[in-house]
Amino acid sequence: MLFGLCWALLAAPTELFQGVPQRIMYVHVPSVIAAYTALLVVFVASVVYLWRRDSNWDRVAQASAELGVLFISMTLASGAIWGKPVWGTWWTWDARLTTTLILWFIYVAYLIVRAWAPGPRGARAAAVIGIVGVLDIPLIHWSALLLRTLHPQPTVFRAAGPALPGSMLVPLVIGIGAFLAVYAVLMVLRTRQERTLQILAESLEGS
């Protein structure tokens, strides 16, 4: 991550129109990719949990939802900071920004349900939110393509291939890889913690 960060800040070229603030892209894009990955994991784990009622999958969904909220928060914050020098405003009720904010609210609601309704009932309700919430991701993606928005169209994940030059694409790909690696490590740690907590809670109740 540090290697990617140094490359993004020191070696990557400065964009002609936006200038230095464009370097925020090296945090903004990796954080949104990590958020989408985390929420897709929530979706898969929630479907499997509702199908098999195996609490291991519930723990995976919970850990991934927490990380998803962390990464969407990063995306929204870095986007707002990028928007100020480039668009002249921190926030605008643009289709892409609004649908991303809705995604954040959905998964914050997921975490609130987890906190307020522990046990299988809360897990089932959260799983439904986790499945429904992921439907917002295609809306976010298509909002920049179908509607008139301030947010630029995709420059990396598009049918015709990335529109970025190699000197910008390489540090961006390193950043995406680093964010996904951090997601994977935190996911393993958090899932293990939740498993240990459950075993300990059962032992303390039983003794």
Next chain:
Amino acid sequence: MAYVSAAYLLAALLFLAYVLSLRSRQRMISDMIEALRQREGRA
């Protein structure tokens, strides 16, 4: 450069907050293990 620094710093702070929450849960786990040991010791 101030905007870029702010964005990177905020991302670092969010990561730090999450790692601290993991650490605090780990401490809770250690306390629970200790409580369980004490109960077993008394029994």
